Amino acid sequence: MSSLKSKKLLILAIELIMLVLIGCGGTAKLTDKTARELFEMGKKAFDDKQYVRATELFQTIVFNHGGETLVDTAQYYLALSYYSNSDYAVAGVEFNRLATNYPSSVYFENAIYLRAVCFFKGTPGHYGLDQTDLQKAIDQFEDFIVDFPESELVSDAQAFLKVARTRMAKKYYENAVVYRRIGAYLAAQKYYQIVIDDYTESEYGPKAVFENAEVNLKLGKFAEARTGFENFANIFKNDKLVPKAIELAHEAAFKNGVSAFNKGDLTMAKERFETFIKDFPNDDRVNDAKEYLSRIEEKQSLLTEDSHAES
Numbered sequence: 001m002s003s004l005k006s007k008k009l010l011i012l013a014i015e016l017i018m019l020v021l022i023g024c025g026g027t028a029k030l031t032d033k034t035a036r037e038l039f040e041m042g043k044k045a046f047d048d049k050q051y052v053r054a055t056e057l058f059q060t061i062v063f064n065h066g067g068e069t070l071v072d073t074a075q076y077y078l079a080l081s082y083y084s085n086s087d088y089a090v091a092g093v094e095f096n097r098l099a100t101n102y103p104s105s106v107y108f109e110n111a112i113y114l115r116a117v118c119f120f121k122g123t124p125g126h127y128g129l130d131q132t133d134l135q136k137a138i139d140q141f142e143d144f145i146v147d148f149p150e151s152e153l154v155s156d157a158q159a160f161l162k163v164a165r166t167r168m169a170k171k172y173y174e175n176a177v178v179y180r181r182i183g184a185y186l187a188a189q190k191y192y193q194i195v196i197d198d199y200t201e202s203e204y205g206p207k208a209v210f211e212n213a214e215v216n217l218k219l220g221k222f223a224e225a226r227t228g229f230e231n232f233a234n235i236f237k238n239d240k241l242v243p244k245a246i247e248l249a250h251e252a253a254f255k256n257g258v259s260a261f262n263k264g265d266l267t268m269a270k271e272r273f274e275t276f277i278k279d280f281p282n283d284d285r286v287n288d289a290k291e292y293l294s295r296i297e298e299k300q301s302l303l304t305e306d307s308h309a310e311s
Helices: 003-022 025-032 035-047 051-064 072-085 086-100 108-121 132-147 154-181 183-200 204-218 222-235 240-263 266-279 284-308
Strands: none
Touching: 025 051, 035 051, 035 072, 072 086, 072 108, 072 132, 086 108, 086 132, 108 132, 132 154, 154 183, 154 204, 183 204, 204 222, 204 240, 222 266, 240 266, 240 284, 266 284
């Protein structure tokens, strides 16, 4: 059963219980009170941190006084009571109900914001557990910032968003690390790429770019590796791994020429070694590159002679 269906069933069960409680025993008198009286009682219970009692009182207003002008306020405090009692799943449903049923309410903006907070706080804290609701929180915080740019809550939404995105970035990054550790390099690169594409600004962005380039180097994808290391050095100029990235970019460029030479593609090898010498004139491997170029010229000359002899 999906988490959404579970939450809806939980809400329905709670509401049915509340209806029974309201209609029997010591709470029967609640139905004789006005909406205003119930609200004042509920607000006092809320202020006294008696959240279960507050929930009962605000629920009575929502169920029995739907036409009252303060019903949206009762709905808001009903959600807030669940929220304050750390019941984030139910609170999120109630905030959503306010946003859906009372879009002109003065609490509409707060409800939209707190609905996202409920998804955030209701998500398991460890990145290795199900983070489905965290992604919902990210989407809703992003929407809130766009829809309410002048809101006083924007800075808080941005703070939550940063934490949420960092946690998601860590989840994908750690997935990549696990797959890399067991030698499943293509799977690792899939997750590195998610971090690179969607979470570059997080602390895991630089790690993903650098380590993805390392995997390309290991897989013999030398052109991609060089590009990755150079991008790392250009984008994350102050990172401590920049000198290492530059060194590995040189290595990848040189090995790109060696790879073509070993495959017998002399034209491509010549082009790559010439590019290496041009791009990295001070590299210690320049003489080795020149030696490869000499060997390429010799091989090409022999091939030309053989061709003439056959003709």
